[in-house]
Amino acid sequence: MGAFTPVDTLEGDARFDAYVAKPDGDASAAIIVIQEIFGVNEGIRRKCEGWAKAGYVAYAPDLFWRIEPHIELDPDVPDEMDQALALMPKFNQDQGIRDLEATIKAARAAVGGGKVGLVGYCLGGRLAFMAACRTDGDAFVGYYGVGIDGLLDEQHAIGKPTMLHIPTADHFVSPDAQKAMHAGLEGNAHVTLYDYEGLDHGFATEMGQRRDEDAAVLADGRTADFFAEHLA
Template sequence: MGAFIPVDTLDSDAQFDAYVAKPEGEAKAAIIVIQEIFGVNEGIRRKCDGWAKAGYVAYAPDLFWRIDPHIELDPDVPDEMDQALALMPKFNQDQGIRDLEATIKAARVAAGGGKVGLVGYCLGGRLAFMAACRTDGDAFVGYYGVGIDGLLGEQHAIGKPTMLHVPTADHFVTPDVQKAMHEGLKDNVHVTLHDYEGLDHGFATEMGQRRNDAAAVLADGRTADFFAEHLS
């Protein structure tokens, strides 16, 4: 359904690729799908295709393009998981946010000037929260975002609806971090948190060993309803 197309950086001094899936008719809004540490792999592309079927134009920018363009890794393959974890410290998250800003700009044009939502997973969940603090997107969703407790000092800048999906047995987001997130965000009227008891990181992946069907359907339904409300 989709294809990779070039997106200009904010400074228009380079281009990076984004997987773009378009609906059959006019797009009702745009959604940016933010990758995990595994790149814009088949699972991320499937999420874009799903949003296109629901009537949105969907973009998944290749945020690792400065490291190595078009990285695609499988978390169920131990060597590839190790490779993905090694990419994390090489990735400049501030530059990543600027690339998301550039993607928002492109996606808004593709949606005819309409609203743009962002949804991210793992690293992308963290970036979705950062984008809520730093960009002009219209709604933000993070699944099992890592290290959000260290970003709470920025939450005063959130002015648009934001939702976080938090699996309580996430081995990358420990109970103390989850507690800090709940306590730190409880008074922020723009942020909603949903807990998923006993589930681990990656439960909403489109494929593979990490997926939990029931929880993924629940979380994705909440996300779909959230975007339907806030991107209309």
């Protein structure tokens, strides 16, 4: 089982917690799991444990710590979904990317200077794309990232392998937004897009009502193969 561990901010003026899971043996690479709007909840921690079993050191930084540390919400509880949606206007995404940079630094040190991949979901999917544009991570995966169509003017800065999983019936990402993502990224040799026909937002969650087992297994297999190739 993993545990929460403090990470220094880039400025060195504060610390925030990250859930860290480690494999039984030595690891040569790390994976950062980027939370949804529900915080570093049990589902995100389970993803870290899964990566640790696969041989990686896994970090899940608490990106909402400036709002309130250790927020954990359940998307299947309507009141908690409302709470999560209310957090979004309070969250500074640019600062969140800096916290991801700090986590990359910590994770890279934990694996002796090895490679670091990032994988995010929902808000984390958006942040994974932003991180591909703005950080020195080594590989990036975003699941059902929201608002990526509004970030396409940054995609020229992507220099490392990036993968996006796009459910076509995502009620947070319109068909027009999906079309813009495909059109805007099809010429970028670093980016791979996968569509999941008829599926909705959250299909790859570890637990709860949103999960679609077959699609989650397919997408997660693609992600595992992607990291195995690019973090070696």
